Amino acid sequence: MADSITEKRVVISPDKQHLAESVAARFVSRVEKQVADGLTVHICLTGGSMGGAVLEAAARDPRTPAIDWSGVHFWWGDERFVPRDSDDRNEKQARVAMLDALDIPAENIHAVAASDGSLDLDGAATAYADELAQFAPADRTDGGAWPAFDICFLGVGPDAHIASLFPDRPEIQITDRATVPVRDSPKPPPERVSLTRPVINSSTRVWMVLAGADKASALGLALAGASYASVPAAGAKGRRRTVLFVDEAAADQVPPQLIDQEY
Numbered sequence: 001m002a003d004s005i006t007e008k009r010v011v012i013s014p015d016k017q018h019l020a021e022s023v024a025a026r027f028v029s030r031v032e033k034q035v036a037d038g039l040t041v042h043i044c045l046t047g048g049s050m051g052g053a054v055l056e057a058a059a060r061d062p063r064t065p066a067i068d069w070s071g072v073h074f075w076w077g078d079e080r081f082v083p084r085d086s087d088d089r090n091e092k093q094a095r096v097a098m099l100d101a102l103d104i105p106a107e108n109i110h111a112v113a114a115s116d117g118s119l120d121l122d123g124a125a126t127a128y129a130d131e132l133a134q135f136a137p138a139d140r141t142d143g144g145a146w147p148a149f150d151i152c153f154l155g156v157g158p159d160a161h162i163a164s165l166f167p168d169r170p171e172i173q174i175t176d177r178a179t180v181p182v183r184d185s186p187k188p189p190p191e192r193v194s195l196t197r198p199v200i201n202s203s204t205r206v207w208m209v210l211a212g213a214d215k216a217s218a219l220g221l222a223l224a225g226a227s228y229a230s231v232p233a234a235g236a237k238g239r240r241r242t243v244l245f246v247d248e249a250a251a252d253q254v255p256p257q258l259i260d261q262e263y
């Protein structure tokens with residue numbers, strides 16, 4: 001029997017709206033508790049359709065304005081290398097959905113450099129890795145130069161990509177650094193910066209959030225133990241919890257024994 005800490009759990013909501021609200025409520029609860037315990041909290045955000053929807057729902061949660069956000073840091077699992085004001089930018093989506101409404105120090109928002117700044121794509125990936133390294137816990141034993149995210153949100157593409165780690169591409173295999181520049185991405189825009197698998201998988205919790213019938217096959221393969229090289233979502237794993245929050249349309253191929261209504 002799988003270890004309850006390491007196994008993946010699937011939580012199903014009826015539709016995309018309920019999914020966003022359910023994940024947002026859990027996210028706000030988690031941050032509220034960590035802050036009440038006096039802890040610094042690092043959250044890794046995702047772009048994509050559910051990334052924005054979850055943050056919009058979290059912004060509407062009545063508990064959100066009362067949280068002391070000064071000890072909460074936001075990062076991104078990936079960023080599209082486009083101008084700062086482009087609607088394609090994951091940072092912009094998150095700011096509009098929630099971050100701009102929070103009373104949070106500007107330096108707690110750790111965005112990847114934009115293409116209209118002073119850095120090229122390689123420079124943006126290196127600068128993001130340097131920023132991550134500044135927040136590596138002093139007592140870390142695995143040598144990783146990055147913060148331990150309390151929650152790492154991941155969207156999952158219909159091709160099973162996570163962050164900007166796409167199937168059968170070299171970036172998914174990289175383990176010797178925190179970030180990687182991505183060129184010729186199969187999904188536009190073509191230039192991106194992504195966290196690598198070791199960073200994602202050192203998160204305490206990995207929460208994948210996906211909705212829609214076009215994600216059902218990716219979800220089925222990820223749960224069936226496919227190789228992460230061809231199905232990147234299969235390789236995403238939190239140290240304490242790995243939860244796939246999905247809607248009914250995406251859940252078509254989920255084995256019943258992995259469905260967890262209680263989590």
Ligand SMILES: O=C1O[C@H](COP(=O)(O)O)[C@@H](O)[C@H](O)[C@H]1O
Nearest residue numbers: 046047048049050155156157163
């Ligand atoms: O391009 C991206 O796509 C993925 C998945 O997006 P979705 O719209 O299919 O949910 C997202 O996780 C990633 O952050 C983003 O840059």
